[in-house]
Amino acid sequence: MAEQGAADPVNNNNNNKPEASEGTIIKVTVKTPKDKEEIAIAEDASVTQFKEEISKRFKAKQDQLVLIFAGKILKDGDSLSQHGIKDGLTVHLVIKTAHKATDGGSTSASSSASTQVGSSSTSSPAANPASTTGPAGSGPAPTQTPNLMSGFGDLANLAGLGMGSANFMELQQQMQRQLMSNPEMLSQIMENPLVQNMMSNPDLMRQMIVANPQMQQLMERNPEISHMLNNPELMRQTMELARNPAMMQEMMRNQDRALSNLESIPGGYNALRRMYTDIQEPMFSAAREQFGNNPFSALGGASDSGVQPSRTENREPLPNPWGPPNSSNPSESGGATTGSTSTSGTTNPSVSNPLGINPGSLGNGMFNSPGMQSLLQQISENPQLMQNMLSAPYMRSMMQSLAQNPELASQVMVNNPLFAGNPQLQEQFRAQLPVFLQQMQNPEALSVMTNPRAMQALMQIQQGLQTLQTEAPGLMPSLMTGGIPGVPTGGAAPAENPASSPSSATTSPAQQQLMQQMLQMFAGGGGGGSGGAGSATTQTPEVRFQTQLEQLSAMGFINREANLQALIATGGDINAAIERLLGSQPS
Amino acid sequence: MIFFNPPPLVKGVVVPRSFRLLEELEEGQKGGGDGTVSWGLADDDDMMLSHWNGMIIGPAKTVYEGRIYSLKINCGPRYPEDPPMVRFVNKINLNGVNSSTGVVDLKSVSALSRWKNSFNIKMVLQELRQHMMMKENSRLSQPPEGQVYSN
Numbered sequence: 001m002a003e004q005g006a007a008d009p010v011n012n013n014n015n016n017k018p019e020a021s022e023g024t025i026i027k028v029t030v031k032t033p034k035d036k037e038e039i040a041i042a043e044d045a046s047v048t049q050f051k052e053e054i055s056k057r058f059k060a061k062q063d064q065l066v067l068i069f070a071g072k073i074l075k076d077g078d079s080l081s082q083h084g085i086k087d088g089l090t091v092h093l094v095i096k097t098a099h100k101a102t103d104g105g106s107t108s109a110s111s112s113a114s115t116q117v118g119s120s121s122t123s124s125p126a127a128n129p130a131s132t133t134g135p136a137g138s139g140p141a142p143t144q145t146p147n148l149m150s151g152f153g154d155l156a157n158l159a160g161l162g163m164g165s166a167n168f169m170e171l172q173q174q175m176q177r178q179l180m181s182n183p184e185m186l187s188q189i190m191e192n193p194l195v196q197n198m199m200s201n202p203d204l205m206r207q208m209i210v211a212n213p214q215m216q217q218l219m220e221r222n223p224e225i226s227h228m229l230n231n232p233e234l235m236r237q238t239m240e241l242a243r244n245p246a247m248m249q250e251m252m253r254n255q256d257r258a259l260s261n262l263e264s265i266p267g268g269y270n271a272l273r274r275m276y277t278d279i280q281e282p283m284f285s286a287a288r289e290q291f292g293n294n295p296f297s298a299l300g301g302a303s304d305s306g307v308q309p310s311r312t313e314n315r316e317p318l319p320n321p322w323g324p325p326n327s328s329n330p331s332e333s334g335g336a337t338t339g340s341t342s343t344s345g346t347t348n349p350s351v352s353n354p355l356g357i358n359p360g361s362l363g364n365g366m367f368n369s370p371g372m373q374s375l376l377q378q379i380s381e382n383p384q385l386m387q388n389m390l391s392a393p394y395m396r397s398m399m400q401s402l403a404q405n406p407e408l409a410s411q412v413m414v415n416n417p418l419f420a421g422n423p424q425l426q427e428q429f430r431a432q433l434p435v436f437l438q439q440m441q442n443p444e445a446l447s448v449m450t451n452p453r454a455m456q457a458l459m460q461i462q463q464g465l466q467t468l469q470t471e472a473p474g475l476m477p478s479l480m481t482g483g484i485p486g487v488p489t490g491g492a493a494p495a496e497n498p499a500s501s502p503s504s505a506t507t508s509p510a511q512q513q514l515m516q517q518m519l520q521m522f523a524g525g526g527g528g529g530s531g532g533a534g535s536a537t538t539q540t541p542e543v544r545f546q547t548q549l550e551q552l553s554a555m556g557f558i559n560r561e562a563n564l565q566a567l568i569a570t571g572g573d574i575n576a577a578i579e580r581l582l583g584s585q586p587s
Numbered sequence: 588m589i590f591f592n593p594p595p596l597v598k599g600v601v602v603p604r605s606f607r608l609l610e611e612l613e614e615g616q617k618g619g620g621d622g623t624v625s626w627g628l629a630d631d632d633d634m635m636l637s638h639w640n641g642m643i644i645g646p647a648k649t650v651y652e653g654r655i656y657s658l659k660i661n662c663g664p665r666y667p668e669d670p671p672m673v674r675f676v677n678k679i680n681l682n683g684v685n686s687s688t689g690v691v692d693l694k695s696v697s698a699l700s701r702w703k704n705s706f707n708i709k710m711v712l713q714e715l716r717q718h719m720m721m722k723e724n725s726r727l728s729q730p731p732e733g734q735v736y737s738n
Binding site: 029031032033036066068069070071072073084088089090091092093094096097 | 616628641
């Protein structure tokens with residue numbers, strides 16, 4: 001039986017005591033997961049003294065040392081004997097590294113950095129003793145910022161679902177960078193009604209955000225974020241803020257003030273700093289990869305939750321979605337881009353104004369930026385890109401809102417650099433607008449647009465038309481390509497040709513009709529009929545829509561006038577015409 | 588002559604509780620294991636050797652890295668036949684750990700789900716540490732350091 005049964009449990013019998021049993025020096029083994037050292041220390045020493053010895057031997061700072069013995073952490077004020085540390089026993093040592101809040105080893109990949117941030121952000125609201133009420137939303141919110149941006153950068157990935165074109169991503173990143181470095185662009189974007197339209201749909205926003213796998217990861221690790229997203233009130237408030245750049249700046253100023261107040265609170269500054277290092281650094285190193293820009297200095301989460309989301313929201317509306325609808329007009333596939341850039345002066349980012357947003361109005365800066373243009377160019381050169389673009393879910397809704405709001409669309413058109421120099425074209429385009437938009441809605445049209453061969457065919461048509469026009473200007477009353485600025489004006493009136501002068505007077509309607517024909521073909525699933533596009537015959541709409549009219553009247557729409565109108569508006573698309581006639585919203 | 592039948596040498600000799608616990612105590616003091624876990628008697632006057640402290644150093648490359656988790660282990664009267672009661676002192680987000688009390692459900696740790704009397708406190712701590720390294724646990728978001736369960 002155990003002879004130790006009655007023994008004092010602490011005093012082990014097998015004490016290998018050295019000669020001096022009452023001796024003051026004991027040898028204690030200090031063990032780390034990697035290392036083991038024997039340290040001689042006085043028996044009655046304090047833990048602090050012990051740590052001094054250890055720090056010398058292990059070459060670590062004393063405050064980095066954590067000593068554990070028998071399952072207990074040894075506090076500095078204790079003594080070794082208090083814990084029963086005797087000669088020959090082993091004490092465990094943990095050397096704390098500087099980043100004690102890092103959760104999990106993560107590589108420098110931005111996604112893991114963001115997930116890391118996501119987990120450490122949960123520490124921020126609690127770790128900030130001086131936080132004002134309601135920081136719960138603001139804690140995780142700052143982490144959203146890079147995610148949303150990268151989210152929109154990555155949305156393209158999502159949308160493309162295996163988008164192979166690396167160029168596209170580059171471009172998008174370029175664009176983002178541009179966007180970031182040019183804050184006025186941002187406010188311009190904000191003011192653009194299309195954006196506002198988009199943003200007024202919280203569901204849409206939420207979907208976009210959630211669709212990003214990074215966000216999903218983040219949400220998984222940090223339920224606060226998903227709460228924020230799920231809270232329509234918050235989203236709406238956020239979007240309100242984002243919509244109003246002046247308000248946003250005001251908010252930021254408030255936050256700045258709050259921040260500086262924080263600093264004055266004892267312990268607050270440390271908390272802030274901690275928050276910064278915990279959150280901001282990884283966040284911005286992640287963000288920096290994408291944007292090449294780190295306008296932030298000290299940021300914290302200690303203000304109303306409304307402000308933080310504003311910071312996240314204001315990065316959302318990328319110009320990206322508008323690029324393709326403008327360039328996807330088949331007649332533009334020539335890929336012309338204007339060369340003007342108009343980036344107004346940027347505001348230096350400050351603490352209160354992290355993005356350096358200067359809510360002044362910008363011209364068509366956004367669309368004229370080189371990034372955007374190169375994007376457009378790229379897109380038109382590479383139909384695959386377009387396909388990927390168009391298949392984006394948000395694209396659909398974009399199109400829808402475009403279609404529903406012709407003014408919006410016309411504004412967008414106006415801003416399009418391709419039309420910027422040519423008011424004529426703009427006019428023409430405005431006329432085409434309803435047709436065009438309906439086309440965009442038409443899935444067949446979309447599929448044609450996404451079909452690279454079809455696009456090529458269209459380009460060929462266009463080229464053929466051009467050649468025709470130069471070779472036989474009399475044949476074609478006008479140059480139909482609406483997308484190449486200067487060419488219509490140049491080609492529309494070769495003075496020496498008498499046939500063209502009357503035709504130039506009829507340029508608009510003929511052109512329109514030509515366009516309509518083109519689009520009609522489009523609607524017809526138009527891979528074929530390329531020959532038909534060349535003939536600029538002017539049929540009356542009635543004749544053209546003969547079959548459709550018959551069908552409509554057979555269906556019971558007896559108002560021929562109305563039918564005709566509807567058909568004209570939809571370019572011969574019966575289904576769309578029916579919807580128009582019924583006055584119902586296209587779903 | 589009376590001779591005592593020597594007690595049959597049965598495999599699986601039942602080791603008395605105190606014997607076992609004293610062994611474990613000694614090993615704990617000598618720093619058994621690889622330095623990633625530690626255990627010892629909570630109270631030196633605990634004659635029953637029931638209340639123990641445990642310590643787990645969060646494994647690297649997990650969310651637990653850099654953290655030191657303190658545990659309370661209670662070896663009941665039927666230990667080691669019956670498993671000990673284990674609970675975390677520091678708050679932790681880990682499968683099998685009750686998020687409000689920190690009590691560990693040993694059955695959720697695969698290696699400990701079928702308790703044997705050969706298991707000991709060291710094993711409990713080491714297996715819990717392994718449990719932290721499992722995929723389903725190694726990336727769970729953790730509460731801020733320094734928080735403890737209230738009971």
